Amino acid sequence: MTWPLYDGGFWPALLLGLLFGLVLEGAGFGSPRKLTAQFTLRDFAVIKVMFTAVIAAAAGLWLAEASGIIGANSVYTPTLFIWSIALGGALVGAGFALGGYCPGTSSVGLASGRLDALVFMAGMVAGVAVFAGVFDWIEPFYRAGKGAPRQSLDQLLGVPGIVIILAMAAMAAAAFYFGSKLEARFGGPVQASED
């Protein structure tokens, strides 16, 4: 068997999505109060969970590639468009702080009974429609500042991928240590029983 399987079928998609939803809900990411408490420093679950997941998956991919299970450049890696990704990321961050969710977390928000998540989803559909309506006008900005295709941080900095992963692990350890101290100071983290 050669990996990746490049299987885009229905059942693996449904199963992987189900596991994704199960973990997001278990982490407490269906709760907009818990999610936004990251930005008041009362709850560091967003940074802790995301950091850990990125490091675990990156380490898995690095090991799979180093051991020859997957080939080099065999998984999809996005290309940088500095202006649109920077502004787009900022809009998602601002919308997250105001609305309480991002796209994936709004799905588990709705799945755990939150009606505000449904309204947030309606807002996202409206936002996509607005974007499509002005697309011709903003397209030069959308395509500006293109980086090297599929460039990774290890390529950019000229160091092995494992060095980046270990540096991230050190940063994550610091985030866990100081994050937990701040949580204790601000009366966090947000618990399931508070809702």
Next chain:
Amino acid sequence: MSGTPRPYWHPLTAGILLGLVLFATFLVTGHGLGASGFFTRLAAAAGVWVLPEATAANSYLGGFAKGMPLAGWITWEAIGVILGGLIGSLSSGRFKAKIERGRETTPGRRLAFAFAGGVLVGMGSRLARGCTSGLGLSGGATLAVAGFVFLIFFFAAGFLTMRFARREWQ
């Protein structure tokens, strides 16, 4: 739901499990997890329904409007996410129908903020070509520069906006 809800998982446990699911997704599909792409397809489907000609002629959504806009990997995955969230919340006693909001805000005001935030996230994720899942998590796992640029601006804007939105969540 009766009784007290079970506590959320430890962030380290949740993070490792999320990383394993993400890694498995790469091995099976060759790409990571996503979320905002489903709402793009939902917008295309709504457009075909409400304004079929304008949607077909639109330079961004026109491609999705051909055939069935919702038919795609990201839709099956999004259905799975909702099922997984449902199983998780029901089995842990955490499912509860409500409008979640800060103590000092009204339900109407909370919903207005939810809609406005959704509009910004919808626009931003299309501009960035992805969201916290597709660019942040999946891009980050491939060590993509694009993923880290997204995450830096996402967190910076989140912290900055919360300086003004704090009252809504207290």
